[in-house]
Amino acid sequence: MRQKVKEAAEALDYHPNLAAQSLIARRSFLIGLTYERPSPSYVVELQNGALSRLDDGRYRLVVLPFAHVASRPEELGKLLLRAGLDGVLLAPPASDQPLLLDMLERQRLPYARITPHSDLDRGLVVAMDESAAGHAVAQHLLALGHRRIGIILGDPSHAASIGRLEGYRRAFAEAGVAIDDDLIVTGDFTYAVGYEVARTLLAGAKRPTAVLAQNDDMAVAAIAAAREMGLSVPHDLSVAGFDNSEVSRTAWPPLTTVNQPVAQMAWDAADRLIAMLDGKAVSDLPQRRDHAHELLVRASTAAPAA
Amino acid sequence: MRQKVKEAAEALDYHPNLAAQSLIARRSFLIGLTYERPSPSYVVELQNGALSRLDDGRYRLVVLPFAHVASRPEELGKLLLRAGLDGVLLAPPASDQPLLLDMLERQRLPYARITPHSDLDRGLVVAMDESAAGHAVAQHLLALGHRRIGIILGDPSHAASIGRLEGYRRAFAEAGVAIDDDLIVTGDFTYAVGYEVARTLLAGAKRPTAVLAQNDDMAVAAIAAAREMGLSVPHDLSVAGFDNSEVSRTAWPPLTTVNQPVAQMAWDAADRLIAMLDGKAVSDLPQRRDHAHELLVRASTAAPAA
DNA sequence: CGAGAATCGGTAAACGTTGTCAGGCGGACC
DNA sequence: GGTCCGCCTGACAACGTTTACCGATTCTCG
Incomplete structure (x- = not known):
């Protein structure tokens, strides 16, 4: 029976309407990623890291770059809250804005913070020293x-x-x-x-x-x-x-x-955020996870000339 | 009256539920952007160009990188059709896959093609020679x-x-x-x-x-x-x-x-795609728009040594 | 003061799912 | 042949909006 239904769906190439699903499930299956305009390679690594966790296609990634976060955190907060997201990944410097975190918490929008520097006990944290x-x-x-x-x-x-x-x-x-x-x-x-x-x-x-x-x-x-x-x-x-x-x-x-293992950190942030959205007990999730840096000595440094 | 309602909404910080709006309006206000993994700066310019057209916040940008498009265009098609998008921006090489265009047309998913090379009369085209x-x-x-x-x-x-x-x-x-x-x-x-x-x-x-x-x-x-x-x-x-x-x-x-004015081309693609989604008469929209290249002579080229 | 227009409140239907519940049917078992 | 269980079917409510409509009220202007 189940088989027959699936075949029929295939034949009519029927796809369930995501808006209706969202409405009833009370979630949108959208994950946001916000960052300020740092270097392109950083941004792309961040995105790819997050996407590699999302690649089962259930969640989709919405990119929300935002300039001058430090001077107008509430505006970013409004943008994020209006975007209809299930959760949001905060890259620096948004991950370090207490006002922003306050807003997200007040409206119950789950978030994961990438390499924040202060208040390391708030929200899900991916840390690097x-x-x-x-x-x-x-x-x-x-x-x-x-x-x-x-x-x-x-x-x-x-x-x-x-x-x-x-x-x-x-x-x-x-x-x-x-x-x-x-x-x-x-x-x-x-x-x-x-x-x-x-x-x-x-x-x-x-x-x-x-x-x-x-x-x-x-x-x-x-x-x-x-x-x-x-x-x-x-x-x-x-x-x-x-x-x-x-x-x-x-x-x-x-x-x-x-x-800085940026892609891996973004993966990690997405991983725990999704685990949270999927209803995993918060107590089972490590609130914070640390990633190690690695010094790469290449050819641009040498002993000073005598 | 209108004013009072707005104030009350503000006070309760009420935000209309996007899923419900999508359901009734029969659109999701999501625009997709798909590309293969070229260089980071190309990707970021593409995204920023598209975002700069979307910045009124009505539409949101979903990024959908996809590797090896040429060898499996139908898979990309399925991904795009399942993502619940209102329209999609196709960067190379996806913009040149007739099978993909066929699929999108069959399912009536509007698309804009960035610098395609063949079939220049299909869909909205942003061209560069x-x-x-x-x-x-x-x-x-x-x-x-x-x-x-x-x-x-x-x-x-x-x-x-x-x-x-x-x-x-x-x-x-x-x-x-x-x-x-x-x-x-x-x-x-x-x-x-x-x-x-x-x-x-x-x-x-x-x-x-x-x-x-x-x-x-x-x-x-x-x-x-x-x-x-x-x-x-x-x-x-x-x-x-x-x-x-x-x-x-x-x-x-x-x-x-x-x-290559990548950001500008992405803006242009997004611009006409949105115009189309907003119900602008197709006949009013230029099907194709050309952008000019520009040779930039810098220091890496010189006459050959004698 | 009265006719017409503008505004207001209330109700209902629709969007496409998911979940629940009751009832019907058939098969397995004693 | 009767009972119980599992599976399938059909009906219905709910999610939070938008749109349309009706009747009632207020406003505007002659």
Whole structure:
């Protein structure tokens, strides 16, 4: 009998109406993913990671990029609440907006946070120790013998920027090296701004022998700036990035960087969010899961020239 | 009165149930975007272009990447039809699959095709003359004086690969230069494969003085391969890319490439698809709209060394 | 003050499912 | 042959809107 019905459905190529199903099931089978405009490879990895968990086709992924989250979290909240989602994945910096989390909780919209920095006990959390990652890459440069190290910060509204810097400071302190605030400049994770601030940094009075950039795009920009000033990398200047994004591999020389398992973290966030939506007991779900960074030493860093 | 109702709705933060609205309106307000896995920057531009047309929040964008479209178009068709979409944007190579178009038409799912190559009179079309673009970049290298020019093709299942090659051939013919088939290698638009085939090409008996790569990722890979073999770009080897993607700007030297206004094309596709969904008379909508390419000459190409 | 228009409240049907429940039928078993 | 169980069928309510309609009320203007 069951068989016959299925055959008939096939023959008429009948598909159940999703809107009607949603109406009665009280869920839409839509998962949202929101992020600010960081580098394309980060976004794509995030999406692919989430999609790889969704690929049974039951849930669909709605992408909701949103600029300037920090200055208008309530607007993002409204957008998310109006989108008719069953749950939402929050990438930085949205994962760090308490006001946003408040709104989502008030309206009972489940969420999973990707690499948040504060309030780690709220909601489902996929964590990475940014500070430890920052520590690792800074330590690498210090171990090579660098003492005058420039730092290119990312967008200060991203908690990652703060966390990574904190790790740098720890490594410097351990090595007994003072951080020179004149060698710290602030970018926003984009190539364009990274290029400008890198030029300023390298043209300054005390030129560093190495640069810690807080993401790969800005690191590549620093290499370009160095090249234009006649400096060769890594001979005259070592440059380290962050993220292990595609550009870090396609750059020349290939970038020393820190791998963040972005796709895997997005998978993990989607995995637990869906488990929750499917009614798995909250107590069975780990509220937080940690992922490890990995320092990737490639050709853009070397000992300083004597 | 109307005002009072609105205020009350606001106070109770009431949001109409989208599933119920969909049910009665017989549409879901979901637009799909499907693409194969090309480079991240292409994907992100595509998405952002489409989103910039959707930003009034009425429609939402569902991303549906799908690998190996050419070998299983019916599967993609089923996926799209089951996703409960109001309409779908087809990026290459899905935009060139007649079987897929057949399925969508049979089930009355409206679609817009981005840069298709065949059957240009089917459905809404956003066109770019790939052949003319290929012609322009080939002509540029020929005008610089190059005669032994290597070609790195993209995935042959993408019609763009064929179209661009056709443009190269025209330019060569006009310049009275024969194409040497030994200098044509086939990649798949990825950096990794591009790197391998570029090595083969440059290590061959008759090393070219210039390379036409069919996208920027492969062009950057060719530069890396050249560098490892001790060749400097553009002095020993000119390299031209395609797409004006982010890497073309962040590469060193910056790539000569061809701009495809991807975001604008995606906007255009979304624009007309939505106009159609909103019941605009089909006769009022241009079935096809053409976008112009633009040759961007940057530092990766120069006259061959004497 | 009265005719007509505008507004308002209330009711009902429809969208396409899912879930429940009662009743009918047949087969298995004693 | 009677009882019980399983399976199938059919009927109906519910999900939260939108649209249409009717009758009642208020407003506008001559």
